[in-house]
Amino acid sequence: MTASRSFLDEAAALLGPRGLTQDPDLLSPWLTDWRGRFTGRALALASPADTQELSALVRLCAAHRIPIVPQGGNSGMSGGATPDASGTALLLSLRRMNAISEIDTQARQVTCGAGVVLQTLHEAAEAQGLRFPLTLGGKGSATVGGLISTNAGGSQVLRHGSMRALVLGVEAVLADGQVFSALTPLKKDNRGFDLKQLLVGSEGTLGIVTAATLRLVPAVAERVVIWAGVSSLPAARALLLHCEDAAGEALEGFEVMPQASIDAVRDYMPQARAPLEGRHAWHVLIEVVADGASAATLRDRCEAMMEQAFERELLEDAAMSTSEAQAEAFWRIRETVPAAERARGPAVQHDISVPVERMPEFVETTVPMLEAEWPGTEAIAFGHLGDGNVHYHVIAPSVTNGPAWHAADGKAISRRVHDLVTQWNGSISAEHGIGQLKRDELGRLGDPVALSMMRAVKQALDPHGLLNPGKLL
Structure with missing residues (x-):
């Protein structure tokens, strides 16, 4: 045998x-x-x-x-x-391990299995008048364990942070079968290393997350979603600063998309209705929310915020949602951008971040540079401007052999993008993890001391290299 x-x-x-x-x-x-x-x-x-x-x-x-x-x-x-x-x-x-064992409405936290689907978690929290403040396009399939293991982000990081900020406790099985149990959260705990955070973002290479205690926040009683057209990415950045000053913590999302992304969505989803009549170099999606105590004045505050933005010439046009259905329609356009881009043909996708204040300059500098170095390509950036993370796609010229292009020009383009990101003191992975796609690039560009520390931790916890081999390191 x-x-x-x-x-x-x-x-x-x-x-x-x-x-x-x-x-x-x-x-x-x-x-x-x-x-x-x-x-x-x-x-x-x-x-x-x-x-x-x-x-x-x-x-x-x-x-x-x-x-x-x-x-x-x-x-x-x-x-x-x-x-x-x-x-x-x-x-x-771990999809069978999908129990939501407890929602503590007083402590505003939930304990659940790693196999719980994000959308299911949203619905369970909402039934208790609370919400889990992380969402993304794949909420119908993404699981809590996967979100923790990749330190997932999404569109609400601007206000609530990534998964790391939402994890209060973790249970995990280690490489030798021992169970690390730290589900009970404490506001203060100085007993050495924060081991639960070591598992967040480790992509299953240090332990297998089986359950978690997560932070919940009050349910949204009212929200306003605004679609704005601006002349440039620096103008979008100026609008962001204005909205942060005007809305404070009520500002929950701030997404940017070039006109090319909107065109791609319209081609991919013809039934989608453009929020604005005209064309604009960049489109901005803004979400402002309120709990029950401040819901009544939210729309007035948003109208005042946008009137001031017009007076300061921070935008060219704007539309404000008048119903929940329209708010969802605005978001559906943003969430469809990745699928629409993928339908255009072969491309290399990069999930990158640079310091927030430098993102407009980075995009405006590097997009023409790449398009000149690889004639016929189209570089497109979209995503979460508020936290310095954009999805930076380079679309191939009209080609008949996608795999060949990926292996040659596509690989060279990604290497160039990652070099540029590193030069700008950024990260080659902002929210999607390293996996096997970026493992070699992390080894090439990562800080040697940081990589040495990570390898030492991996060797200590998984000496035989059995947990998710070939990923991250």
Whole structure:
């Protein structure tokens, strides 16, 4: 009997027919990443029912030296949840561990399993008059465990921070099967390292997150979404500063999109209605929210804010949502931009950040530079201007061989973008993680001391390299 066969027999006995499968049809959807850039093979797909089963499974994997690739909703952008082509790894799904065990309305926190889908979490919190203040386009498939493991961001980072700021406690299974349990949050705790935060953003390479305690905030009683047209990205930055001064903490989202992105959405989704009649170099999506205590005056405050912006010539045109349906329609355009860009053809996508105040200058400097160096390409930046993170896509010229372009020009373009970001003291990964897509680039451009520290932590917690091998480091 081969070692893998022996492992599979023991794993099947441990997990039962619902917890382990080798059926190719059931495995297939989970072997390719969301972007379609990476496809691998797996020994089997394991779906443990709870932390105890997972702990026993990890101990079994450690005994047989079976690598483990944890996977949430498989909606990541960097190939961080896709196994390699060897077929030796166990693909691990935590989607059965999807219980929301407690919502504490007094403490404004929720404890839930790693397999809880983000949209389900939103609905559960809303039913209690609260909300979980992180959202993104993949909310219907992204899971809590995946969001924690990648330190996900989204459109509300401007006010509430990334996932790291929302995690109050964590439970995780380590590489040897031990369970690290730190679900109970404390306002003050100086007992050494903050180990739960070590797991946030580690992409499953240090431990497998099984549950979390997360911060909730009061439900939105009223919101106003504004669509504005501006002449340039520096003008959008000036509008952002104005809105921050006028709205304070009520300002929850500030997104920017060039006209080309709006055109792409209209081509991809013809039924979408442009919020503004004219064309503008840049479009800005602004969300301002209020709780029950200040809901009655929100619209008046937003109108005053925009009147002042017009008086100061910070924008060219604007439309303010008059209903929740219209607010959702505005956001639907922004959330459709990635799919619309992907439909245009081969492209290399970059999830980058630079210091917030320098983002307009970075985009205006580097876009013409790249387009000149690779004639026929089109560089487009869109996303979360308020936190210095934009999605920086370079679209290929009309080509017939996408894979060949990705392997040649696409790879060279990404290298150039990452060099420029590093020169501007930025990050090559703002919210989507490193995965396998950017692993080599992190090794090339990352601070040697920081990389050495991360490798030391990895070696200490996973000496046999069984947790998500080939990712991050």
